Structures are given as C-alpha cells and as structure tokens.
Amino acid sequence: MVDTSQLTTTPLRTRTGSILVLDDDEAVRDGLADLLGAAEGLQVVGSAASTGEALTLVGAAEPDLVLLDARLPGPTGISACRELRSAHRDVRCLLLTAFDDEEALLATALAGAAGHLVKQVGGTAVVDEVRRVAGEPDVVSPTAVAAVRARLGLARVVEGRVVDGWGAVDPGREVLELVLQGRTDLEIAGRLGLHPRAVRAEVLGLFARLGSRRRGPLVPA
C-alpha cells in the first residue's frame, strides 16, 4: 500500500517492503530472513553481520527498512542505526530488543529508529510490526520520542543545572534535542561544529546516563 504521506518523506521511489537484516547471530539472521521472506508483501534484500557490511548493502539495495539487533557487539545497535542514517538519511531502522520497556523506547529515540521490535517468534507479531513500520511515514518513532520527551518534560532545575525526569543532570541537552528532532549525526555535527563520531559518542553517553537513571524519582517541573 502506498499512501500520499509517504511521498513527503521518500519522494524518490515507491516503497516495496524491502528489508535488510543486520544481526551478528547467524541463526537469527537466517531465521528472520526466512520468516520475513515468507510473508506476503515483504522481501528480504540482504542480510549483514556487521554495520560496515550493512552500510554497503543499504547503498546497493536501498531497502525500505533495516531490521537490526539492539545488542550488536561493539558500540551497539544505537550506534549502527545512527551510522546507517547518517549515510542514508531516509532509511528506517527497526531495533530488535529483548525487553519492552522504557530503556527500549529510549534506545529507539536515541538511535533515531522507526521503532523497536520485541524478540518473539510465534504468531504474526514480527511480520505485522515490520509491515507497519515499513509503511509508516516517520523515519524516527514518534512514540519513542514522545515517551522520552514526556520524561524530559519533567525536568527541573537543580543548583542551576537542568535535571531531567531520569534524575540525570544533562550536559548534552543540545545534542539530545537535535537527536529527538530526528537529525542524523552528520547534520548535528554540521550544526554544532563537531565530528560525527563525537556526536555518536555523545549520544551513547546520553543513553548510558539516561538509561542508568531510569529508576530515578519523577519530579514534576
């Protein structure tokens, strides 16, 4: 299905439900390819075991969606996702997560991903969610961004510094704001005069800070 809203975000071509799978675990990679390939309206155009491989394949196959594991080795799925989007701004990423919690939403928002998918095999949950996200107009999940903003909206000022809803003092506020707007590392780097890698490092730092404080008390602003 193609609707008009898609044209505003991916104007160059019509989406075909093409998917790239990125997972370091071969069994998962093959299993997902098999599962999704069997689903009507979806096609797996490639599978990659590393971020570098995925970057090449995304350039070549131009998939609508990259399904990737949030717990990729090295600098995690967040980093991979941001790297992919810096190279291909409009590619949608779907993060596979073990848990369905605030941390998953935070990871999704900070990765600039279109959504997260909880690891589950049976039923049609995976296929349904992949279909849904592949057809969504938004490149970055509005749900995840809203959840993080709601949390940050409870920010308060403590001793002259902003403390967010997780209780974290937030020095990376500027980067965070641009991330939540869906900007890529390249864009943020250009705007703030930083190296894209520095932006990525800052985002991972934000994830660690905000993630580890997620149990902090909520204090209304």
Next chain:
Amino acid sequence: MSAPCSDDPPTEDGPDPVAPGQTVEDLMVQVVERADEIIGTQVQLRSLLVANRAVVGELSVPEVLLRAVEGARAVTGARAAALGVLSREGGLESMVHDGLAAADVAGTRSLLERRLPADGEPAAGAGPAGRTTLTVPVRAQGELYGHLHVTGPREQAFSTEDEDLVLALAATAGIAVENARLHEESRRRQEWLLASSEISQRLLADDGGDGLAVWRQIVGTVHRLSEATLVNLVVPTDDGELMRVAVAAGEGAELVEGRTYPAGTSVGRRAMEQGRAAVLQSDAEHRLRSPGGLPQPVGPLMALPLQGEFGARGAVVVCRGVRQAPFSAVDISMAEDFAGQVAIALELADARSAQQRVSALEDRERIARDLHDHVIQRLFATGLSLDSAARSTVDPSVRDSLRGTVGALDETIRQIRTSIFALKYSKPAAASLRATVLGVVEEMTPRLGLRPVHRFTGPVDSVADEELAADVAAVLRQWLTGLTGLAGLTGLAGHAGVQHVSVELETDGQTLVVVVADDGRGLPAGTRRSGEQGLVERAARSGGELVVHQPSGEGRRLRWSIPVS
C-alpha cells in the same frame, strides 16, 4: 646563708680576713659578713635565674609545679617547699612538694587549703612544727591559682630578700602555668582535630566503615579526650518521645547502652533543638533534667548535637563525675567542633552509602538484564530456526509439534521478561536459622575443600524468622561460592591461601550479627566486586548493614548486622 645548689660556688670562696688588729679584725669580719651577704644574694639571684629557667622551660603543668617547688627550696635554702593548687570548689586540688617529711604532708595540705594569705600578700609565720615558714600566692590567668610555701631550715624568719625571691618565683610559676595551660589547650585541640579527621576518614573509607564501630569510635574518642566518666551517643526514637542510648563508653557503659529515657527536656534533646552544646554544670541545674539513662549521679554534663541537613540526628552526651571540674569554655568549644566535624562526615557517609545502594541495585539489575538479554537471544534464535523448519516441513504433525515448541520458547521469553524486574532468590524450606546455616556449611564444604568453622552466640533461632533465615542462607551461600570462585575447582588452600573459614552468628536479641571471615590473601586488586554489591543490597532490604572488610595482606571479612527486635 648558702644555697644548696651544687653548681654555685660556696661562700667560703669570699675574701679571707688577714688583718692583725682587733678593730681591724672586727671591721674585716663585718666586711666579710657583708661580702658573704652580697655573694649569698648573688648566689640566690643566680639560683633564682636557674630556677626560673627550669620553670619556664616546662610545658606541662605538673612539671612546672614541681620545678617551682624545687626552685623555691633552692633559692631560699629551705628545708622543704610545697605548692598547693586550689580547686574551684574550694579546698585543694593537688599539692606538689619537695623535701617535705611524710609526717608534715597532711599539715601542709591543710595549711595550703586555707587560701592564705587572703589577698595574695606573702605570709611569714610558724609552720606546722614550729618552723619558720613563708607562703606566697601563685596567680595564673588573673586568678588565684594556689600557694607556694617554703619551710625554713633555720630558727630566724625568712628575710625580705627571701620573700622577694619566692614571690618572683611564684610569679614565674604563674606565667609558666598559664603557658602550660595554653600549650595543653593547643595540644588537646590538635588531638580533637586528629580524632575527628580519623573518624571522617574511616566514615569515608572505601568500605564505608562499619556503622556501629564508627559510633563506638566516636564515643570512645570523646570519652578519652574530654576527661569524662561516661559518654553516651543518644538518638531519638522514631516518635521522638524517647531518647535511646545507641552506644556508650566509660563507667557503666554496658548498663546504659540500649536504654531509653523520656526525651522531655533532657540535655541531649536540648542540644539537638538548639543546634549547639547544652551544658549543665551544677547540681541545681541537674535537677531540671529529666531522668536519663544514667546509672549514678553525675557531675558536669554537656550534650553536643550531631547536626545533619534535616536537624540533628542525635547527640553526644558527656558526663563527668560528681567531683570533677566543670567543663571549661575551651572544653565545650573543642567538643562542639569535634561533634560538628563528625556530623558532617556522617552526613557524607550516609549520602554516599545511599548512592552506593542505588548503584548496587542498578548494577545488579544491569547484570541480570545482560544475562537474560543473552538468554533471550539464544531462545529467539532457536525459535526462529524451529519456525523456519516448521514452515519448510510438509508433515502437518511435525509442523504442529515444531510450532508448539516455538510457542513454548516464546512463553519462556515472556516469563523471563516479566520476572526480570522481580528477581527472587529461592527460599529453603522452613527451618531454624541454626539448621539453615549448618545446612549451608555442609553443602559448601565439598566445594570449598575445607569445613568452615561455625559458632552461634545468643538466641539466634528465636530472633530470625523464616524469611531472615532464607536471606542469611542466601548471603552465606553466595559469599562462600565467591570464595570457591577465587580458588577454582581444586579447593581453597594453596590458591587463595585460605586455610580457615569461619561463620559466626551472634545476637543480643536486638541485632543479629553474621560474620564470615577467612585467612586468605583476599581478592586480587582490580577484581570486580559486583557480587558484593548484590549482598549489600540484600542486606539493606532486611534493614541491616553489610560491610566487607579486607585489610591488605589479610583475609576478607564480611560483617552483616541486622536489627531483629
């Protein structure tokens, strides 16, 4: 007269009479006598200088006093000298003497007790045994401090020169006493500072310090430095109606510890309310105080608040004996400063341990998440493979069976997800604490390669319910497993150097203390101690406090104290 000072030349060294004539001889005798006198006076002056130097060279009050009496005896050639220090309440605080016969001591004491001379004028007169005596006042810091008293060796009265000399020496002694007091004060101030910095360091040490032990150190320090008979650290009960003696040091400490008394207008409560020291110096004031947890009548009393961010957390009550001196302004300010320092350190330690508890919680959860993340990944991968297989198979019964297994795997993943935030340790079957601990010891013996020694003190079974027994068992098991982790599979001895492990449980009915100690080399530097954090967190849930202590080069010691009353 001659000075007994051996350093000085005897008077015979004076000019010898050589004149042949009677009148000349008379004259010469006079000259010689005069010369003797002059020389004698010079000798006296010289010995006064020596005595003065000796007196002012001393920095402790008792030494100053001793040098003063020795000096007084030397410069006057007296048979004996004594210095009586007056006490604030009248009477004599102390007396030092030199050359006094044992029989004369009591008489001299009573003489010096009488504040003679009334207004500081020297008094010459007959001493206890009819000897000629001279008594002069000693002043220090503008107050009459005591009297310097000399008993002559001769029949005739002391001369005015003798008087002047003794007065001069008394003045020097007074200054030296002042000096010594100031020195003593600064020394004590240093001691207090040292003590508070030691306690601060201990509170802020890496292991966070053992709560009760630090409190003991606090009262012990105050007891030692404030010349008190008893020091109590009192804290208000939850409702604020009572004060409880948390720890005590000094006479009868074991009797008052743990006791409660109405907070009312107690001196401790007053100090907490006003945020500074509350002092009761006299008996009259004592009657205002509501009865405290004090076993016997006390003298001067002061309470020092342990100020925290949200008011005082308690107070240190310092009691002196009935006959002891009141607290001086210096005593109070030093103790107050000390309490202030300690209170700050307590605040910091609290803040830090709260932070540590939070990070321990997060750390534990993080580990659990990581572990389960991995497990879920494996289940997910297996599920996907089975799902693929199910799709490719044509046999419907095989397909159904594979799909069933996929469903079971998904269910397992779901269960892990729901239980991840509510990790529960399995509880052993209901058993007494003693039996539970013995069970764990038995269970761990083969794995450790040695049998831990166990010891129970107090009614350990009656203070622990099933849940606490389960907690103790879990902590013991985890700790002992940690030891086997150090040693590998071949037993402890020779690896971590552990020869002995002891498990001790002790209770006084109010607190259960679990101590596990070993004599190994401890953890290598840099070893991850996340297991410990888990233990600390578990201990905190039972309202207790768990501390792991590892002195360098010695074994590790786990100490867990749990309030059970």
